[in-house]
Amino acid sequence: MSAVKVYGFEGNPRTRAALVVAKYEGVDVEWVKVNPFAEGGVGADYLAKFPLGLVPALEKGDYKLTEALAIASYLAQDNKSGVLGASKEDAADALRWASWANADLLPSLAAWFRPLTGAAPYQKPAVEAAKAKAVKHLEYLEKALASRTFLVGERVTLADIFVASVLFRGFENVLDAEWRKANPNTVRYWQTVIHQQPFFEVLGKVEPTPVETAVVYTPPKKEAKLKADAPAAAAPKKEAKPAAKEEEDDEPAAEAPKAKHPCEALGKPASFPLDEWKRQYSNLETVDALKWLDSQYPAFTQDYSLWKVTYKYNDELTQVFMSSNLVGGLHARLEASRKYLFGSMGVYGKANDSLITGAYLLRGSDAHAVFEVAPDAESYSFEPLDWVKDREFITGAWTWEHTVDGKEYADGKVFK
Incomplete structure (x- = not known):
């Protein structure tokens, strides 16, 4: 396969997966760094080629392709390294795991950690829901890895490349020392996959260091409370409640009446x-x-x-x-x-x-x-x-x- 261009940005798990597949298959890839989250976005030239502005993207002459799974499958089509498995069943199973990582695990992890890091608006209920969903997916992975080294067969496939690439984001932000202690199968698996030579070549031989303590949300300085065009009258200040005497400790406190809607x-x-x-x-x-x-x-x-x-x-x-x-x-x-x-x-x-x-x-x-x-x-x-x-x-x-x-x-x- 002649040289192809892969567009994407550093740290993006989908971009990383595409580049790792190319390394496994020995495909000559020119990596063009494009980050839609950077100031100015992807730019008009990129949108002219890929109107939805998605990354990663692949270009080979007049042929253009988006969607991470499609790009990875295209790069792996010769299957010289066996990343598509040894049979049709292996190929389907590898694609199943890769799809799960791309469409289920990654979005739930991202919705958990991005608001905590300030990369997305923070809403506590939404973050807690995302965390619960991500943990459920991770529990599924932990059980699946209890009796296997790799997800499909006896060597690295598309499944492992996608799952390991997605797990990076979790280990960098929320899968801390406490979580890792409770999930040894996933930790062992991730360390095994990312220490394969193609991963190290893409990472630049940088040894990943998982976070010790999960990131927590730090609220920015807020603006003053909502100001109405015609502000309602301020509620009268309540008198301070006198301290209760020790001998009254056993007396049940009267339940405060529920506030009525304005x-x-x-x-x-x-x-x-x-x-x-x-x-x-x-x-x-x-x-x-x-x-x-x-x-x-x-x-x-x-x-x-x-x-x-x-x-x-x-x-x-x-x-x-x-x-x-x-x-x-x-x-x-x-x-x-x-x-x-x-x-x-x-x-x-x-x-x-x-x-x-x-x-x-x-x-x-x-x-x-x-x-x-x-x-x-x-x-x-x-x-x-x-x-x-x-x-x-x-x-x-x-x-x-x-x-x-x-x-x-x-x-x-x-x-x-």
Whole structure:
């Protein structure tokens, strides 16, 4: 096979896997360093060749290829080193493990450690869920390795190259000394695979050093709490509770009454109930539902207000699905406000060039009273909307058919 170009960046497990396969097969590869996460992204020339901006990518003359598994399979097609196994069954099994590492293990590990390192927005429930998923995958691997040196057959295959490459990210960030002690099979396996000559050639003979203690999230200095355009009156300060006497220690403390939602004080709306609008939106085509809401204007503005909600840190967004998960997390934590709130938040743009914004209809005129039940609401800005003047934005947000700052709707979530 004549020389080929492989595009990617250092430390990227998918790029590393492609380069290691090339070393095993003796394929002459020119590595072109391209990092979509660096300032400026991949650049216009790269996008002209690979419109989705994905890495790794392969180029051989006029032939261009993306997707890590496809690239690795292409580089290994001669199977001179046996990385595709010794039989069709081996090849299928190797591909199965490589696919699992690429599509399951890597995303769960990344969703666990990237927010901890500041590479992605941090939402504790999302990180904990990712950790649980990653640990489950790793337990599966630990059991599989209890009785074998390599995952398929008696030598390194595509399976091991992908799994070991992905494990790097875990060992560099969260699979610390305590975890390694509890998972000796995986540690032994990883050390065996990465000490093969092709791995060392790609790594530059650098001895990997797993982290001793897992990284932890360090919150950045936060901006002041959400500021409303018309801030609600500050809650009166509570008097300090006197210290209890020793002889009263056995007396059970009275349970504090549960705080009421701020919107409860607004009473029953004089105009339509919000639930009726939600039914209209759910059961009709969106354009027809909007006509129904038109018929309620301006009456519904007596009890409800409209708001544009925008994520403050759009420059930190990376993959569209991760941004969509961010929106889903916000909506999950707005559960206490469900009967006071309706809206749709969208992700606009593409990977590493996107923004999050949406339109919401809520009870009352104080968006913060409704959104502050979600701890991550402070990561969003709030701007009042007018049903008439801002109708184009509201309609687009609720029908998912518009662009924002030149970016097309890519994904999103409805809260109803």
